[in-house]
Amino acid sequence: MDTALFVIQLLNGLQLGLLLFLVASGLTLIFGILDFVNLAHGALYMLGAFICATLTMWTGSFVLSVILSLPVVGAIGFAIERLVARSLYTRDHLDQVLATFGLILVLDTLAHLIWGPEGMAIPLPAWLDGQIAVTETLVIPTYRLLIIATGLATAGGLFWLVNYTRLGMLIRAGASNRTMVAALGINIQLLFSLVFALGAVLAGLAGMLVAPITEASIGMGNNIIITAFVVIIVGGIGSMKGAFIAALMIGLIDTLGRSFLDDIFKLFMSTAAAETSAPAVSAMLIYIIMAAVLAVRPQGLFPPKVR
């Protein structure tokens, strides 16, 4: 395997990991504080992509559209919390899974009604569309670097928000003991709505960032939501740190596995056997890792201290 390919795949893995973190961080926040399993979180990722695509068509500027779309997705998240999620907090996880599964059907079909069955591509501005040549063989698309930078910046901002602001303090307190927080006179209903909206913004941002590469399409959220659940399960549900580490781990393992597993397999089996088994194993790799982690640590790698 050559170094240039390896570096590129490493960056791709990092990019996937950071996108996963954006989706998973919202999931883990919502689960940690509200004890709410939200399968429909992926639909917000999809809505983010579609809304941004539409706005890019109208305004002509991708960056402006991202900035405009974020509050819109946040408002949708806020509305979903008020209309559907709120009634489900006291229910068991089975009811939550089923109701949010229904919500996915509703939101996917609404997207289908509004934007049609075709996907929507987002054209990148020229300054993002280029490539940076590091060496002769190593060429990195500028936009991938932007995704990585945005992902890292958002992660940093989120850590600051959760650890050093009053809202973050309330979020952490709510995750530990929401009854106590409510008893102390905090408007817990509003806090819940804000957390939901924050999660929606993060998932929406991930969708907007990925749309110029993959285009916005119906059901795009249903693939990433499952992987995001793997991330928060491996990381320990409710743990921000766990979500971050697990997201990068899953992103890197998935990407590198798909590119290099056949080479690794060839070291100890025949070429033919490696080429048939590698795609199967690499497709299952993250689930194998999740099963292995849960077999050893049923609470995930970094379970939050109070649960």
Next chain:
Amino acid sequence: MKPDRKTAAGLFVLALLAVLPPIFIWTGNPFYVDLATRLVILAIAATSLNLILGYGGMISFGHAAYVGLGAYAVGIPAYHELYGGFDAIASFSGSFQIPLAVAVCALFALVTGAICLRTKGVYFIMITMAFAQMVYYLFVSIEEYGADDGLVIDVRSELPGINLDRPLQLYYLAFVSLVLAIVIVRTIVNSRFGMVIQGAKGNDTRMKTMGFNTYIYRLTAYVISGAMAGYAGALLGNFTTFISPEMMDWTRSGELMFMVILGGAATTFGPLMGAAAFIVIEEVLSHVTIYWHLPFGLMLILVVLYVRGGIMGLIEGRWGRRR
């Protein structure tokens, strides 16, 4: 137990399913036989899920994987034209394929269940789903068996005295299987074993303190449920004669869960009612609009939010709280 409204309703639906298909044929509507066959097969899968989800409180979000595995256990031997030469084990391909489907699924349930049952709550939901995704991606990546595009089963399972190429014979095999499945689950639930399972759902610590190794009991129920779903899958493969990884998609598992909840979890006929309602609603709505997922999803949300105890709860006249 004296007959009550729930049992009466369940038996009524079973009676309808017993007499309607020949009438559909005579009146020239063979399409409805297909619909009924699908309904009955899905009802078997939902009944098997009800054993662990309804009675056992084990929320498996990966039950479609067993249905898919069962179908592939019919499809793969058929693909390799392995329908002769099994005389040593069985002289009909079906008496080899169907036990294979059951055995594969039982084994898969044993291995994955051993890991899954170490976890609780939402971890359990997600790890069962993860294992199902594993199987899904396994079959997506095997080019030999059609990968994403799926696999056509050229020859249905051959069984002594039954010709599965005849829709009515296939239907009645499925129907008798459904009745048996309902009887089996009911027998299990009312046995000492079933009491332990239900006790562990209510209060696991208490059952453990009473000296029951609930882990073993749960695992056994999990394996039985998986094997039954595998059997349903073998029937489904024979019915559709086309199998694809899409059968194991996580949304399929969600649909099976919905059938159980819609009909009424932890009731004898609930899964049958749920599957019947599901198929009928799907059929009606998808004729009205291509956007039928929208009302369907709304209905799902409303059922979860307001119809506690599902259809069985309504029949019983119980609008109150579940549990």
